[in-house]
Amino acid sequence: MHSPTLASIPPEVLTDNILLRLPLRDLIAISACDKYLAILCNSDALWQRKLRLDYDFTVPRDRPLENVSLKTVYQRIGSPRLFVWKCEHITHPVPSHRDFCELKVDRRVVSLVATHSAFYALDDEGKLYAWGEKVHWRRLLTYKFPFGSEVLPVHIKLPTPIRAISCGSIWITAIDTFSHVWFIPDWKQAYRIVNPMLEQLSSEAQVAQVESGWRFIAILTRSGELHVVQPRSGIPNPGQNLELNGSIIWNTPLRLATMPPLPNLPAINVGEEEALSPKLVKIAASEATIIGLTDQGHVLQLSIPVAVGESILFEALECGKIQWEYLPFLSEVEKVRTDPMYSPPETEFEKMDPWTQHVTRFSRVFGRCPPPPYGFLQMPPRIVPTPPCILKISEIFISDNDICAYSTGPSSTILIGSTGMRASDRAEVFPAHQNRPVAHFARTEHTAAFLTPQGKIMGWERTARGKYADEPSMMTIPDSTKGWLFLSITAAGCHFSGLAIEWEELDADTTNAYESASEDEGDD
Known part of the structure; x- marks a missing residue:
């Protein structure tokens, strides 16, 4: 033996x-x-x-880091760097220091989130840091991140380590290592949301994700159930409540929004997952909208009318008056392939570039060619991207009033909708965004960028006509001769940020x- x-x-x-x-x-x-x-x-x-x-x-x-050994990532992740770019200068080959800055903190940062006025980071010990300013929502449209100066981090103290955060326009929500949900209205206060149902979920480690809306907090469980919390009506007075390690326990009601029946989507990977009913696995929230994604690629929307009052809101949710709506143009490959952007030009006029079309129209009306307008650049003919053969949406997020749904991999499909869109509304397909090797996608109103499988960040600026350049530009670090491997990106307002480690071959x-x-x- x-x-x-x-x-x-x-x-x-x-x-x-x-x-x-x-x-x-x-x-x-x-x-x-x-x-x-x-x-x-x-x-x-x-x-x-x-x-x-x-x-x-x-x-x-x-696994977005193609051809990269995770052992090497482990060797270097002990000293990551945080870089920030101003959106309107994202495509400059060498951005100036006025359009770029580094967020410095003597910690091992593992996660980064952007808002219109600040950046938030989690370190490997679950501590939360912030740069910028926690501004009121009425100032968000005029506030910009202070580029060109050193921005010092602020440590937001909580009694337990944090494993995930979500930043809204007014408050922050977080999940700690015990699956407790925290409500953070400013950088000096934190309230733990306590409810019998939520306490049971926390004890079973069932809280999977938390998202901050403008008037609510959405909590997703690992079983796919969605709970909605209304924080404004229950914020306690610190002088009149029991304190726990510097924080305040807060009781508030929860309500549940159920998911409607969904159609079967073509299975990409044959297995047990496709035989089961769709389950909600990710959510995103904005002012009055919650977006959901199932494990099979369905994208849904839960719209909450702005005119609905706080007391009526939860009554409507409980009675089923506010329900999920399935968005097929963000989910089904057959619907996406019918988009006009995937159809080649049929007439000679449609094949012309925008300037030639303008000249042709002018000549037909006035009998002569027009002078070129000031600042008008001749554009190439419209690009016709290859339509996707298969599609399974794997990521969703909301940027301002836009819904972004995309698949990851060597040939990604990126779809843009709008909050409040209906099931019959088409998604917007930007040709320049399609069929790219995308590990992560981020977007603001005027700029878009994606993280490649090789750890590079590529981005586009949006013109006044709403178009993007055909080819993206690589985002660079000013005055740096080192190689960089980006692990994640985030964007909001007028700025982008990336978490990076130095990437040069190790010598002996x-x-x-x-x-x-x-x-x-x-x-x-």
Whole structure:
């Protein structure tokens, strides 16, 4: 009878229960003992789990960092950098320092969120930091981030570590490591929302996502149920309530919005998932709208009329007067393929560029060619993108009054709708956005950008006519000769931001120094 060896243990058991628990010094040593163990110790599966366990950094499911070893990401994520660009100068080859700044904090940042007036970041210990200014919503249209000057971070103190945040126009909401939901009206106060139903969900770690609307907070559970909270009517007086570690417990009612029956979408991956009923897995919120995404790619909208009062709002939700509406033009590939942008020009006039069309119209009316207007640039003919063969929306968000739904991968489809759109309304398809290698997409009113699978940020500026350039420009770091690998991007208002790490090949001295530091860590 052969004695058991490490090679006889299933690789997933060996990775999750042994290798993941070893100090870095022992992990490096054991990888040099056996070829099989070396393969496991250098696998992305192991380092993806260590990134989550040690730094609370989650690699997206579709693994956007192509051709990048997650072990190398782990080596360098200890000192990430936060960069901010002004939107109207996103396509400049070398942006000036007046249009660019770096957000500095002596912490290991793993998540970044943008608002119109500030940026919020979470570090690997669950601490929350902010840059900029927490402004009232009435000033949002005139406020811009203070470029050209050093912006110091503000530590927003909470009694428990935070694992996710959502920033609205008036307040911030957060989920801590115990699945408790927090309401943060400003940078000095935090209230934990307490309700019997919510407490039960928290005890079972069932709170999956929280989103901040202008008049409500939306809470999504792991089972796909949506709960709506109205914070304004229940904000407590700090002097009259029980304090818990500097924060105040707050009781408020919850209401549930149920999902309607949905059509079957063409299955991309055959498996058990397609045989089950669609489940809500992601949400996004704005002033009076909640957008939902199912695990099968359905996009839904829950519109809340602005005229509805606070007391009537929850009564209408409870009675079923406000219901989800399915948006097929943001979900179904057959509907998307019928968009006119995917149809080639049929007449010679349609094949002309915009200036030639203008000349032709003018000549037909006046019998002569018009003078070129000041500032008018001749444009190339309209691009006809290749329509998608398959489509499964994987990400959604709301930017100002626009709904953004897109698929990720080497040939992405990006669809833009509007809040309040109906089931019969078409989505807007920008040809320049289609069929790009997109890991993450971000958008403001005048600018759009995407993170590539290689960790680069590409962006477009929008012209006064609402068009985008055919080809995006790569966003650069002023006066930097180093290579950068961007891990995430975020955008709001008039600015974009990216979380990046230095990306230059490690030489022998750097590798030896890292392994020496790992050995020192193991001795501690």
